Amino acid sequence: MVKNNMNDTINPTNRLPLTNEDTVGPYYPICYDHDDRMDLTKSIVGQQFEPKGDKIILRGRYIDKNGDGAHGALIEFWQANAQGVFRTEDTESSPEIDPHFDGYTRYRTVTGDFELKTIKSGTQLGRAPNITLTLFSDGISRLVTQVFFENEISNETDPVLMSLPQDKRDKLIARLVGEDDDNIPIYDIEIILAGEGETPFFDDFLALGWRD
Amino acid sequence: MEKLGRKLRIGPTDNTSYERTPRENLRIIPPAARDSFLPYSRVQPGIRLGENDLTRLAPDLPRADGDAIEMSGQILDDTGQPLRHALVEIWNANKYGKYAHDLDGYSAPLDPNFIGLGRMLTDEEGRYKFWTIDPGCYLARPDINRWRPKHIHLSIRGGASRLITQMYFKDAEHNDTDPMRIVMGDDFHLNIGKQYETPNIDVERGYKFDIVIRGKDSTFFE
Ligand SMILES: [Fe+2]
Numbered sequence: 001m002v003k004n005n006m007n008d009t010i011n012p013t014n015r016l017p018l019t020n021e022d023t024v025g026p027y028y029p030i031c032y033d034h035d036d037r038m039d040l041t042k043s044i045v046g047q048q049f050e051p052k053g054d055k056i057i058l059r060g061r062y063i064d065k066n067g068d069g070a071h072g073a074l075i076e077f078w079q080a081n082a083q084g085v086f087r088t089e090d091t092e093s094s095p096e097i098d099p100h101f102d103g104y105t106r107y108r109t110v111t112g113d114f115e116l117k118t119i120k121s122g123t124q125l126g127r128a129p130n131i132t133l134t135l136f137s138d139g140i141s142r143l144v145t146q147v148f149f150e151n152e153i154s155n156e157t158d159p160v161l162m163s164l165p166q167d168k169r170d171k172l173i174a175r176l177v178g179e180d181d182d183n184i185p186i187y188d189i190e191i192i193l194a195g196e197g198e199t200p201f202f203d204d205f206l207a208l209g210w211r212d
Numbered sequence: 213m214e215k216l217g218r219k220l221r222i223g224p225t226d227n228t229s230y231e232r233t234p235r236e237n238l239r240i241i242p243p244a245a246r247d248s249f250l251p252y253s254r255v256q257p258g259i260r261l262g263e264n265d266l267t268r269l270a271p272d273l274p275r276a277d278g279d280a281i282e283m284s285g286q287i288l289d290d291t292g293q294p295l296r297h298a299l300v301e302i303w304n305a306n307k308y309g310k311y312a313h314d315l316d317g318y319s320a321p322l323d324p325n326f327i328g329l330g331r332m333l334t335d336e337e338g339r340y341k342f343w344t345i346d347p348g349c350y351l352a353r354p355d356i357n358r359w360r361p362k363h364i365h366l367s368i369r370g371g372a373s374r375l376i377t378q379m380y381f382k383d384a385e386h387n388d389t390d391p392m393r394i395v396m397g398d399d400f401h402l403n404i405g406k407q408y409e410t411p412n413i414d415v416e417r418g419y420k421f422d423i424v425i426r427g428k429d430s431t432f433f434e
Contacts, residue, residue: 104255203237
């Protein structure tokens with residue numbers, strides 16, 4: 001019997017064996033989804049507060065091997081605030097945290113398409129503005145990648161982009177395609193899950209023996 | 213030679229897995245970017261009393277068809293710390309293997325007394341407990357007569373830990389041909405609920421399903 005991908009890669013000392021991830025299947029409860037949170041520029045619906053930073057719209061779609069949309073999948077978005085700081089347990093009370101920006105949301109896509117209104121994250125510690133996208137879907141457990149923005153100087157030195165061959169870098173850079181009625185720039189990205197033109201995805205379990 | 217991450221396996225006989233699984237190896241995340249790959253979820257919805265009892269739609273309404281079961285357990289990170297106040301969502305098919313979800317076209321009947329969705333927050337020790345109906349299996353690939361064994365879906369989110377998985381049942385019909393069970397290999401036992409007696413409560417039996425999820429201190433292994 002073939003061993004599980006996940007526990008295979010883990011340091012065997014002092015760690016409990018992880019429960020296997022599994023596919024989300026096609027029937028994630030739609031009512032548990034927070035569609036309204038596809039606008040991260042409104043921290044509280046109906047209130048006037050807004051996060052600091054330049055508003056942007058990230059439009060995109062997940063495409064399967066046949067060119068069809070990854071319908072019914074769950075997409076998770078995660079990003080830093082305008083100062084480039086992530087909101088976590090450890091940073092919650094930091095002066096660098098924007099109390100009106102959360103940086104996390106989850107969305108169930110009907111067709112594979114998504115549109116997130118947010119702010120462009122700041123650059124800190126050599127990182128270019130980016131959004132981490134995690135896909136949970138029927139047929140796969142979890143796929144992680146990062147999306148960047150066209151025309152950012154910091155793309156040239158970002159460690160994630162630099163870790164990829166040139167043709168793969170381009171797959172992660174959203175193109176500026178226009179602006180909406182409020183002059184908010186719209187970026188567009190196509191994420192190809194499998195086959196020709198495949199988007200690079202990242203391994204957040206580092207294999208023992210592959211360490212630097 | 214360039215170092216690469218895992219190559220994901222395609223679930224045998226799973227068409228969606230064939231269409232959606234990347235063919236190239238995953239990429240290694242450079243150390244300077246690791247923090248950015250650790251989403252932190254603060255989602256805590258308003259949960260109604262009784263949302264962890266899926267066996268009836270309201271306290272005085274009839275029980276759904278089938279065996280009422282308890283599913284309970286503790287959620288830890290891999291260093292053994294309990295995952296407190298995490299959001300646990302579950303969903304499962306009814307006794308006949310049918311989901312009430314809009315997209316389920318399977319011909320088995322709906323049960324008017326069963327919606328099949330539940331959620332709760334874990335307590336101080338990371339514990340959770342649901343009552344639901346022992347789910348039926350369902351035909352996933354009519355063309356090759358491949359069934360999904362009975363299972364309960366779970367999504368867990370809390371801070372830097374999150375997991376989407378399924379609980380299976382020991383030696384259940386169709387376990388051995390399930391694509392994800394095959395991919396899990398020898399680690400399948402980690403996803404099986406352990407049956408226990410429930411003499412003093414109004415369910416037929418219980419299944420203990422303890423869960424271990426990566427936490428913020430344990431995502432990257434070096
Ligand atoms: Fe299912």
